[in-house]
Amino acid sequence: MKAVWFDEFGAAADVLQYGEQPTPELSANDVLVRIVTSGVNPSDVKKRAGAFADLLDGGLVIPHSDGAGVIEAVGSNVSNRQPGDRVWIYQAQYARRFGTAAQYVVVNEERAPLLPSNAEYGVGACLGIPAMTAHRCVFSNGNVDGQTILVTGGAGRVGYYAIQWASEAGATVVATASNDADEKVCREAGAIALVNHRDPNWSVDAVSASNGKKFSRVIDVEFGANLPQVLDLIQTSGRIISYASMTEPQPQLPFLRMMYLDLTVQLVIVYAMPEEAKRQAVADIEQFLHQGRLQHRIAARYPLADAVKAHEKIEQGKCRGCVILDID
Numbered sequence: 001m002k003a004v005w006f007d008e009f010g011a012a013a014d015v016l017q018y019g020e021q022p023t024p025e026l027s028a029n030d031v032l033v034r035i036v037t038s039g040v041n042p043s044d045v046k047k048r049a050g051a052f053a054d055l056l057d058g059g060l061v062i063p064h065s066d067g068a069g070v071i072e073a074v075g076s077n078v079s080n081r082q083p084g085d086r087v088w089i090y091q092a093q094y095a096r097r098f099g100t101a102a103q104y105v106v107v108n109e110e111r112a113p114l115l116p117s118n119a120e121y122g123v124g125a126c127l128g129i130p131a132m133t134a135h136r137c138v139f140s141n142g143n144v145d146g147q148t149i150l151v152t153g154g155a156g157r158v159g160y161y162a163i164q165w166a167s168e169a170g171a172t173v174v175a176t177a178s179n180d181a182d183e184k185v186c187r188e189a190g191a192i193a194l195v196n197h198r199d200p201n202w203s204v205d206a207v208s209a210s211n212g213k214k215f216s217r218v219i220d221v222e223f224g225a226n227l228p229q230v231l232d233l234i235q236t237s238g239r240i241i242s243y244a245s246m247t248e249p250q251p252q253l254p255f256l257r258m259m260y261l262d263l264t265v266q267l268v269i270v271y272a273m274p275e276e277a278k279r280q281a282v283a284d285i286e287q288f289l290h291q292g293r294l295q296h297r298i299a300a301r302y303p304l305a306d307a308v309k310a311h312e313k314i315e316q317g318k319c320r321g322c323v324i325l326d327i328d
């Protein structure tokens with residue numbers, strides 16, 4: 001099969017290779033999927049760059065956890081999928097070496113939920129990391145109906161879905177964005193008000209935007225950098241749920257201030273969220289797709305052979321929406 005892989009860490013142009021690899025073999029609990037789209041996420045490019053030193057210990061890696069395609073064959077123990085089913089794929093390259101940047105992948109049937117006919121394969125490649133991370137951030141501590149939630153970086157791949165999950169579930173959502181186009185996108189996703197996270201006073205603006213009410217939950221894309229502002233705008237007994245801290249990877253915590261606010265800090269990693277939470281996210285995604293209630297943004301599409309460009313696009317950090325490889 002045609003595939004993209006790397007067998008050393010480094011810049012995309014230096015280490016990503018495109019060519020022939022063996023088609024993976026099916027085992028009893030797995031499905032063989034002919035991949036139509038492969039989603040590229042920041043974690044994929046970080047892994048390729050060397051974020052996990054032991055990743056290549058077992059041999060070459062075909063990158064990308066997310067994708068979508070059509071089931072070609074099913075293992076003898078598989079009962080819920082059949083050849084011809086349209087599916088989306090998540091966690092294909094988590095704790096395993098062979099992801100979706102190829103014409104075929106073999107995954108456990110649980111990792112290949114059905115993709116409704118009203119959702120195109122590009123949408124299917126946006127779900128595994130962006131939509132599931134956002135689902136976990138919003139629902140990890142129960143119902144959010146009636147809560148006032150701040151989503152920082154609301155126009156980001158994860159933030160955009162977080163706004164939608166929270167507002168659909170009955171929360172009042174304020175989001176942050178740094179420009180007019182992103183503000184518009186966040187409003188369309190369900191945010192009632194926007195503040196600019198590049199403005200030094202954005203925490204004051206955020207509380208004003210929610211009519212003076214502080215936030216019960218903050219879903220945050222930059223934990224360390226934003227913590228001083230977040231502590232100004234969160235309610236006592238509030239919850240900070242963060243899924244990244246790239247600017248300050250080792251933040252200092254003002255312990256007493258946080259303790260006197262009776263705060264909970266939850267750090268989310270989509271790959272390791274409980275299986276029950278994964279199943280709930282999959283079920284909600286399936287229902288929302290059927291009902292056409294989720295909006296999706298695809299920023300760029302490339303052929304499989306141009307995986308280098310797709311990785312570089314993610315690394316440039318300026319694109320708004322998912323980056324996808326189309327696979328013949």
Ligand SMILES: NC(=O)c1ccc[n+]([C@@H]2O[C@H](COP(=O)([O-])OP(=O)(O)OC[C@H]3O[C@@H](n4cnc5c(N)ncnc54)[C@H](OP(=O)(O)O)[C@@H]3O)[C@@H](O)[C@H]2O)c1
Pocket residue numbers: 041042043129130133152153154155156157158159176177178179182197221222225226242243244245246268269270271317319320321
């Ligand atoms: N833990 C997990 O499970 C998990 C899952 C998915 C992603 N991630 C990580 O989360 C990060 C974001 O991923 P993504 O795919 O959503 O990226 P993305 O689409 O590039 O979105 C990032 C967003 O954050 C905004 N932003 C940057 N600095 C900010 C700040 N200080 N305050 C508020 N917003 C800020 C950006 O807006 P401007 O550029 O306009 O400022 C942009 O809208 C990456 O580091 C990724 O690896 C983690």
